[in-house]
Amino acid sequence: MAKAAKSKSSRSKSSQPKSSQSKSSQPKSGSSGAKRKSPRSASHLSTYREHETDDEPIKYYYKSEHPPMFGGVFQGRSNEFAGLGLIAFGILLVLSVYLESAGPVGKAFNDSLLFLIGGGRYFLPALSFGLGLGLAIQRDWQLRSRSAIGWALFSGVLLGLGHIYSSDSAKNPGGWIGWIFSEPITSSFSDTGATALLAILLVGSAMLITGKSVIELCILTWRFVAGANSYVAQKSKIQKDSLGANGSEIGFDDAEDFDGEAAQLFDFALDPELENLDDEEVVESELFDEQPKPKRGRKRREKAKAKLAPVKGESQEIPLGPSGQPSAWTLPEMEFLSLTTNKKANEQTIRDRGDQLVAALASHGVETVLVGYTRGPTVTRYELSLGDGVKVAKVTSLSRDIAYTMAATDVRILAPIPGRSAIGIEVPNELRELVSIGDLLVSQEARTANHPLDVAVGKDISGRSVFLNISTTPHLLIAGATGAGKSSAINCIITSVLMRATPDQVKMILIDPKQVEMGQYARLPHLLTAPVTNPKKAANALGWAVKEMERRYDVLVEAGFRDIAGYNAAYDRGEMTVEAGQPADKKFERIPYVLIVVDELNDLMMVAARDVEDCITRIAQKARAVGIHLIVATQRPSVNVITGVIKANIPARMAFAVSSLTDSRVILDQPGAEKLIGMGDMLMLPGNT
CATH class of the missing domain: 3.40.50.300 (P-loop containing nucleotide triphosphate hydrolases)
Known part of the structure; x- marks a missing residue:
């Protein structure tokens, strides 16, 4: 320990300016000729540590100093031990709540939970196991205070709703916490009013947990419902398509036969002759063999290829297309594509920017009149009528000045607009619309x-x-x-x-x-x-x-x-x-x-x-x-x-x-x-x- 202190002391001296003040602050230890201090004389320094940078460990001087008894054990692993504790707590909950085999302590614990949260105690084991596993796996995970408050409020509101709509009050479904959340509201309002207020609190708790706004939560909910409906509809369609003409499900042999016949056409379309314009050694296998082939019906495809193989000396051709049979391909539904929700532009803001454009041109000696505007997804075109004697070339030469006045990166001047006696100046929108x-x-x-x-x-x-x-x-x-x-x-x-x-x-x-x-x-x-x-x-x-x-x-x-x-x-x-x-x-x-x-x-x-x-x-x-x-x-x-x-x-x-x-x-x-x-x-x- 002393040798390590000596080497560290010498390194710190080499990196610091030589001064009596800096030398006096360094502890004298580790030298073979120096007199070693007794443990008693160094007892007042037993807690002395050299504070190094964050990426270096703390080193102790003097043999009389010892690390904390438990600090080294839990250092950097507090989340893991907390996770193990929550898993053990979940096991205790299972024994006391579900199995009722935890003895007198478990019975008292179950009665306490019944009084506090009522029927909500049945969800505690799953919550404890999930949180414990999360802490044990992710050592750097931390629960923010905002999320903790949100989860507490969310749980309380659910207990309150359970207390309101329970048909058996003797079982106390919401417990004392559910009574706190529901009874003051139901005594002042009806059950419907209390439900509405608790629903608002439920949305607020969801905002605290996720950090999303109300609009974002509505969009997420809508996407979840739409995705679930689409998934159910797709599964129903697949199940319906998998049935034969008589309503029975198509077997593996039938499906393989169908795949072989379809592959016969498709593989025939993948084998045209490929020749380089200058190199006759390049054949079709170099390009069209990259297509991954399904495993089903492989033998039938190979037989079909053998039958359709060209005679030596003849060129192999791609077929004109599929046979005269109707296609079994179904076009995808448009619901698979997402739509955008762009905000409507403020007409007054657009007109104000048009007046600003007219004023900017007037400051350069160009008299114009705003006769209309057209707003697009990314730019707005302002249609201007020129005054008498004003040349179009004079307006086009002011593009940089117009961009400076409109605080835009650049503007595009269309002079004149085809079919109209006016010029168009396209200015980028402050809020761009997404086109999907x-x-x-x-x-x-x-x-x-x-x-x-x-x-x-x-x-x-x-x-x-x-x-x-x-x-x-x-x-x-x-x-x-x-x-x-x-x-x-x-x-x-x-x-x-x-x-x-x-x-x-x-x-x-x-x-x-x-x-x-x-x-x-x-x-x-x-x-x-x-x-x-x-x-x-x-x-x-x-x-x-x-x-x-x-x-x-x-x-x-x-x-x-x-x-x-x-x-x-x-x-x-x-x-x-x-x-x-x-x-x-x-x-x-x-x-x-x-x-x-x-x-x-x-x-x-x-x-x-x-x-x-x-x-x-x-x-x-x-x-x-x-x-x-x-x-x-x-x-x-x-x-x-x-x-x-x-x-x-x-x-x-x-x-x-x-x-x-x-x-x-x-x-x-x-x-x-x-x-x-x-x-x-x-x-x-x-x-x-």
Whole structure:
């Protein structure tokens, strides 16, 4: 002990300035030549400790000093011992309350609990066990005073309600505490009034326990009830769907047969020929074998593949789509999507900011009149009429001054508003509204959008839901800076397809070089393959799409149609039949749309720029008529990534916030995207306008 003190004393001296005062404060101990003090002379220093930093243990000097008898035992483990004590207390409660085998002490304890809390004593063992286990497992857990008060109030209110509505007062269900909470109120009010007051106290105790407001508690309660109802409805639907035509449950053999027949079609759709445009050694197994296959019906699938295997020298083709049998796929319910509850804007505040804008322009010599305004989710557009002799260019040059006056990060000036003799100044809202996919898919615009490729993209400046028909676009280019909202827009588009179209109508190929955005869609039947994460295999997938496009054109030429819309309509009317004398393999089938989503074009261009650009160009030029459509996204909107050939063939653009005017011109061929405020705010240029 003395040697440890010496080493510590020498370290403390080296870190302190040399002064007589600091030396005199250090205890003299540990030196071999120094005279050791006797225990008696050091008795007045027996409680002396050197106070070190929080992360170092307390060390004792002198042999006469001893640590506290119990402090070292309970140090850092008080919660564990308290938890063990509560568990032992719970065992005592079980013996005395439920089993009544704890002897005279247990009987007296049970009688005391009966007097205090009545029937509430039956819940004490579970509470004691739960709290004890929590303390024993989480050593650093602490019960806050606010939560303790909330739990005490919550328990008292429940005992009071039990005392009011008990049919047998002899059993004393609420005990003395329940009588305290209920009797003063029921003597002044009726049982109904007392119940209302106790319900208010119950809500207050819940606020103390959770730290939530009344509105948040109502939202949580509503979500819990809605989730429970949805769970029960889903279970009922699954149980109903698991019954056969005669009401009996489908056995394992029947389910396996069904899975084998379905897998025969699906696996046949997963084995098209894949060849690199320059490398003939790449085969289809490198890409499409990534799809995880279910275990059921595996033998039947292997037999089906053996029967459908192409003859050597022939190319294996993807089928035109599912067979003529009706699809068993059921579209998901819209209740699975959450809705937002945005606060309504204050009209007076909007008008005041409009007057402030007019005054700001007047201070710079620009006379304007506020003729209207339109409030959107993120910005408010103020429509201003210019005075006589005021040039539009003078207003556009004051964008920074307007932003300074309105205390905004930036403003966007639309001069003039198309079709109107006015200019528009878009100012960011102080309170932004959240736009969710659930709000879009339950809107009135969603009811009128009937095409399988009608996808929700957001809300416009007037707050109306905007839907985009990918089949008429016919391809879409999405670009913007990192974190501007591109991935959210892609997920919104994919979710729209999944919620509104069956796998018989739309198939998808998802290319995700970032490997983190589309993994959740891996097992969906809408996919022709698992999400592609390897850039080299992504080039192969685009090459397969080119081959499939050419094959579909051959089918349309043979059937005598210009596009798949007319072909599918004729097929649905039953007009696509095989004529007599033709081979049986010439059977026509319904052609599904194919949606190819590329989340990051830059990564593909870095690995195989020529192959990717050629495939995208060919698909963008010709694939519209055969139902193959592209959605390409990138966070690097430069001319090296979005080349002139790609831009010329993808007219529809969706621009999120970018960092420079040059990037905005690359995406939109005009300025504007550099003025966006981010977080989903975007400008869209539809290709069909």
